[in-house]
Amino acid sequence: MVDLKTLTGAVGELDEERVLEILNGFVSTNPSEEEAQKVVAACQSGMAIVGDLYEKGEYFVGDLIFAGELLTNAINTLKPVLGNTGSAGVGTIVLGTVAGDLHDIGKNIFKSMSEAAGFTVADLGIDQPASAFVEKVKELKPAVVGMSGVLTLALEAMKETVDALKEAGIRDSVKVIIGGNPVTKEACVQIGADAFTTNAAEGVKICQGWVK
């Protein structure tokens, strides 16, 4: 069995080589699924360290992107020993960049960090009309709807999306979080979202608070 603390530390330091070396060694011992789940949890704890270092200003957005990729590689490396049952997710997030906006970097960072925290994320993609959010929410009944945007105009599209959720009678069945450069407290109130953030790590924490 691997030293889980070392693994968590290596993920936190974004030491890709070391992480993959540990994981490849682990997989070659033909471990049980239960052991593999513990290793996944250790990687997820490493991601929490990344999030903390980002909030402290020691890591920057580029590091979050790298961390997302590192975690994807880690999970892929573990796949052969993870089995199919998987762990029960902590909740589902329907995520998308709102109508008119084609930016997806912030959305993707939030997605990989949410997945690292155990959420199942249904990513609608970019430039998504309100109807796409409504349909997906009806289909998946998620705990959270995440809307992303970079342009100031995205705020209007976010409001339209929340209004469409209301109209469909499903607004109260979900929590809504908005993220991206233009979002502010005032915008959050006006849009009718439950929370806002310009910081993906903080956004994940907010979502965790909702599904506790």
Next chain:
Amino acid sequence: MSDVKELQQERIGIFNDVHDNKVPKRVPVNLSLSFEATAQFAGIDIAAAQWKPSLASEAAEKVCQTLYSDSCPTGGSLRFPSFYEILKSQSFIMGSNGFIQHPEVVGMDPEDYDYLIENPYDCLLERVIPRQYKALNLNDPISMAISLTKSYLAYQADMGEAMGNVIPLVQKYGYYPGNPGGFAEAPFDYLADQLRSFKGINMDIRRIPDKVAAACDALYPILLKKGMPSVITKYSRVTYPLHMPTFMREKDFEKLWWPSFKRLCDTYASMGVGNQLWCEDNWTRYIDYLYELPTNTVLIFEYGDMKQIKEKLGKKHIITGLFPLALLKAGTKQQCIDKAKEMLDILAPGGKYIFSLDKIVISINEREMENLSAVAEYVRDNGKYSNAGETAGMEFNKEDYKTDMGRAFESKYYSTWEQYKNMNNRTSDIGKDKLQGLEERLFQYFTSLLI
């Protein structure tokens, strides 16, 4: 002299004073709505206007009649849909709201680094541009040639048509006409934006930093050539939008981003060409690096502490930007004016300051326009100096900077006049300007496709 001519002379005077290390009569007001905001403000469909720029001609005039600025408050655009769509662009696409945007796309794989480093311009033309522009299909050469020709013709036509909206207004309203300049990117940003992508470059920084550094050096002569003004005057400037630094750790920035950019700025300065930087996002943690740039660099700030910026950089560089666009949307007229007053109090003393906003205006409604107009008029009427003509801070001398042209720009897809003459020895020298002009315009076009 007519009133308009006189006003124009005054405006030229205050801008030139700022660039000449003199305290001007008053703080220049430099406001400009984007092409899209101009059309939208006048109630014109922005997608339609971008397909036919002359549709925004009256809109441009309406903006001039509404908003005070010492420079023309409306302009052309870097991007029109025609030339991107004809080339089946992956990197510039019109969203459902009519705004052309840049999605995250990869134009260069990690395996391409060696070729980029060895032969940068060839790599851009052979590999990167065809990946980002699907109509440039190397397996379908005739269709490719037709698409490229159509795209270039559309580019020239639309750029010309858009400038046709603006140029008459500069004369009619007596605006500061600006000066011949250039447009470039930091080599690292050029590598990041459309070659490796935001995600890709962040992988490379940690996995293959030496190749990133070598790629920046390889791209350096291309960016130097790209930004070089066709005519150099005392007031020529090269403008760069700066993208990646605030997303990076300082140690990566210092090693990988900064060196080739600093060389670029110093080399232009050694030729008497100024540098103008859009410091996108918040550059506070890089403020000491900014200080190292050639004297009189124009720094357009988005965020940051005004006092700290003025204190650290205000004697050496020209400060602008910082007025929060968001306040026009959220604030009252009085709150907007109060902010402008605060900015004048902090940033204007001693000169080397031009009033502008923190962001480009991409949309504006009536109320926001009222706020903006109130601010512009406040600055015009209250940004007056009592010590006009005095020396403002440090003086720029081009002799202080070192010229570094990097390695020679060479490619089988670009001929110098000497190379052309060797191949076509009966061509008259009279044809030089025409032929070399075509070569340069195509160089500019190709390199622009990746900015």
